[in-house]
Amino acid sequence: MRENPDYNDLYYQNTTTYSQIIDIVTKRVVPLSELAAPIDWVAFFGNAYPVEIEIGFGKGRFLLEASKRHPRVNYIGVERARKYVELTRERFEKHIRHFGVDRASGTFSNVRLAWTDANYFVTRYVPSSSVQAYHIYFPDPWPKKRQRKRRIFRNQDFLAALTATLKSDGGRLYIATDYKAYFAEIQERLSQVNPLRLVADNLGPDRDIATNFEMKYTLEGREIYRAIYERF
Numbered sequence: 301m302r303e304n305p306d307y308n309d310l311y312y313q314n315t316t317t318y319s320q321i322i323d324i325v326t327k328r329v330v331p332l333s334e335l336a337a338p339i340d341w342v343a344f345f346g347n348a349y350p351v352e353i354e355i356g357f358g359k360g361r362f363l364l365e366a367s368k369r370h371p372r373v374n375y376i377g378v379e380r381a382r383k384y385v386e387l388t389r390e391r392f393e394k395h396i397r398h399f400g401v402d403r404a405s406g407t408f409s410n411v412r413l414a415w416t417d418a419n420y421f422v423t424r425y426v427p428s429s430s431v432q433a434y435h436i437y438f439p440d441p442w443p444k445k446r447q448r449k450r451r452i453f454r455n456q457d458f459l460a461a462l463t464a465t466l467k468s469d470g471g472r473l474y475i476a477t478d479y480k481a482y483f484a485e486i487q488e489r490l491s492q493v494n495p496l497r498l499v500a501d502n503l504g505p506d507r508d509i510a511t512n513f514e515m516k517y518t519l520e521g522r523e524i525y526r527a528i529y530e531r532f
């Protein structure tokens with residue numbers, strides 16, 4: 301795999317040393333390196349439900365709500381910051397302590413936390429044409445000029461892998477940001493990615509679930525920019 305010269309990210313370089321996947325219900329933690337790549341989703345989840353991946357889940361609000369409300373969708377949350385992985389895991393565990401695991405739906409047996417770099421995960425572990433939806437909400441905007449090369453949407457290998465791993469018959473990429481200039485850049489870059497097309501912009505949050513950043517920015521009265529792309 302060609303390394304992207306504009307993406308000299310320390311996290312990515314260190315990724316292999318810590319990457320792991322956490323099953324919240326069984327508490328099993330598996331180093332990513334022990335999984336055969338690409339991951340066979342049916343064997344991994346034990347069912348053939350569609351797979352959705354949230355990249356950079358932060359404090360995990362979307363992941364928790366979406367996986368709870370949609371037990372017949374498998375969710376993988378990818379986050380590289382250890383403190384957010386731990387915080388989100390605690391959040392799920394707290395929810396289970398308070399509300400238990402619903403036997404019928406097996407609450408949260410459909411979700412895994414992947415502590416790793418999204419580019420590393422998507423390019424190596426996600427099979428082609430296998431993902432029903434990616435959710436990328438409030439990606440770090442890296443506003444300083446010298447840091448902009450870190451923007452995840454600037455990484456061509458990542459964009460190519462995102463597209464190739466979406467289901468070819470309508471797999472979707474959901475995006476939200478409060479950063480207007482970055483939103484324009486994302487739209488510009490994605491307009492050049494084939495086979496991906498813009499299907500909607502400026503709707504409400506997907507499934508009506510706001511992320512932590514969305515809640516905070518909405519309270520502050522900031523405008524939120526959103527788009528949905530679809531692989532065709």
Ligand SMILES: C[S@@+](CC[C@H](N)C(=O)[O-])C[C@H]1O[C@@H](n2cnc3c(N)ncnc32)[C@H](O)[C@@H]1O
Nearest residue numbers: 356357358379380381417418437438511512513
């Ligand atoms: C601005 S926060 C948004 C968090 C959450 N999506 C929300 O809306 O509340 C961006 C998150 O993406 C994570 N992140 C950034 N780049 C990443 C990457 N390459 N792989 C995995 N996570 C990443 C950061 O650690 C951070 O938690």
